[in-house]
Amino acid sequence: MIPFLVFMACMFLVFGAYLLATRDSEAKRKRLQQRLSDTLLYSRQTDDDEVRLARDELLSEIPTLNRLLVSLPVATRIRRMLDQADLHITVTRLVMLSLMAGMMAALAVSMLSISKLLMLGAGVGATCVPFAHVAFKRSRRLHAFLTLLPDALDLMSRALQAGHAFAETLHMIATEMPEPIATEFRKTYEEQNLGLSLKLALDNLSQRVPLLDLRLCITAIMIQRETGGNLAEILEKVGHTIRERFRILEDLKTLTTSSRMSAWILCALPVFVAIAVTVMNPDYMGVLWSDPRGHNLLALAAFMQISGMLIIQKILKIKI
Numbered sequence: 001m002i003p004f005l006v007f008m009a010c011m012f013l014v015f016g017a018y019l020l021a022t023r024d025s026e027a028k029r030k031r032l033q034q035r036l037s038d039t040l041l042y043s044r045q046t047d048d049d050e051v052r053l054a055r056d057e058l059l060s061e062i063p064t065l066n067r068l069l070v071s072l073p074v075a076t077r078i079r080r081m082l083d084q085a086d087l088h089i090t091v092t093r094l095v096m097l098s099l100m101a102g103m104m105a106a107l108a109v110s111m112l113s114i115s116k117l118l119m120l121g122a123g124v125g126a127t128c129v130p131f132a133h134v135a136f137k138r139s140r141r142l143h144a145f146l147t148l149l150p151d152a153l154d155l156m157s158r159a160l161q162a163g164h165a166f167a168e169t170l171h172m173i174a175t176e177m178p179e180p181i182a183t184e185f186r187k188t189y190e191e192q193n194l195g196l197s198l199k200l201a202l203d204n205l206s207q208r209v210p211l212l213d214l215r216l217c218i219t220a221i222m223i224q225r226e227t228g229g230n231l232a233e234i235l236e237k238v239g240h241t242i243r244e245r246f247r248i249l250e251d252l253k254t255l256t257t258s259s260r261m262s263a264w265i266l267c268a269l270p271v272f273v274a275i276a277v278t279v280m281n282p283d284y285m286g287v288l289w290s291d292p293r294g295h296n297l298l299a300l301a302a303f304m305q306i307s308g309m310l311i312i313q314k315i316l317k318i319k320i
Contacts, residue, residue: 083208085138086180094130102127118295121302141180146211146242148181153217153239160232166221167192184209198225213242252318263312270305 078091105126109119155176156169164172167189174186184205191201202218217238224231278285288294 080207081134081138084141084210085134086141086183087134087137094134098127098130101129117299121299142209142211144179145181145184145209146213147246148177149211149213149217150239150242150246152177152181152185153235153242157232157235157239160235166198166231213245216241249318256316256318260316263316267305267309267312270301 075091078094082089082091082094102123106119106123109122152173155173156166159169159172160166170185170189170192174182174189176182177185187208188201188205191204192198196204199222202221206215206218217235220234220238221231224234274285274288278289288297
């Protein structure tokens with residue numbers, strides 16, 4: 001009972017220290033948001049549902065720590081991942097959450113086992129969980145963007161054929177297409193309205209959404225503006241190319257379904273066998289769970305199992 005109370009006390013102390021360090025910045029942000037909302041009450045209404053006051057470059061609510069993080073390339077890359085995942089948290093909060101998860105996992109394992117290797121493995125694994133969640137959200141959002149991109153290109157092509165300007169087609173995508181493609185094209189449209197050149201606005205779009213298909217589309221647009229040609233026809237062909245790529249990928253998934261299922265069954269088989277033998281003969285597997293040498297073997301087995309799963313996933317990931 002005492003180790004558990006110490007563990008909970010450490011967790012609340014860390015979380016309380018973080019809230020204490022960031023309470024002033026949160027209060028200032030709320031006051032500025034309220035003042036800006038009052039100012040815009042009788043002004044021209046905008047299309048945005050919410051006025052974003054904080055800059056996207058904000059990496060931490062603590063000014064000193066923010067200046068330190070801005071100079072670190074790793075913090076900038078994490079900030080970009082958070083933007084691409086559409087998670088409105090700062091780099092500091094993500095790192096603090098990751099460290100707290102690792103600390104709690106290590107303390108929880110230390111209460112059940114005396115193996116330092118197993119405690120270290122649990123701490124490292126829990127530390128990586130928040131970053132894995134960000135990577136998963138980012139991958140899902142980019143996939144949703146790529147799925148909607150052919151329809152957006154068709155909309156742009158038909159709008160250009162109807163006589164609309166290219167900037168107006170960006171606005172049409174921002175207002176008529178679903179998320180997340182509407183948000184990204186809205187940013188591009190607003191950047192162009194604020195004075196940025198079309199090339200720079202599209203380059204910013206390709207940096208926010210690092211997809212090869214989008215880069216291909218932007219390159220085609222830039223070449224057309226320099227050499228001339230029918231932009232509507234170009235966008236229509238690019239959209240058709242992306243749809244054909246999707247079709248080939250779906251055909252490959254269908255043809256490799258049995259191989260992928262066999263690979264994941266082989267990955268899950270050792271875990272299933274260990275649990276089944278433990279249930280049927282606890283004395284036979286008890287040494288593995290209670291002895292420190294067994295803990296080291298479990299940590300080594302987990303490392304090899306994860307490595308094998310990553311290798312299999314790399315082999316099954318076919319790029320077109």
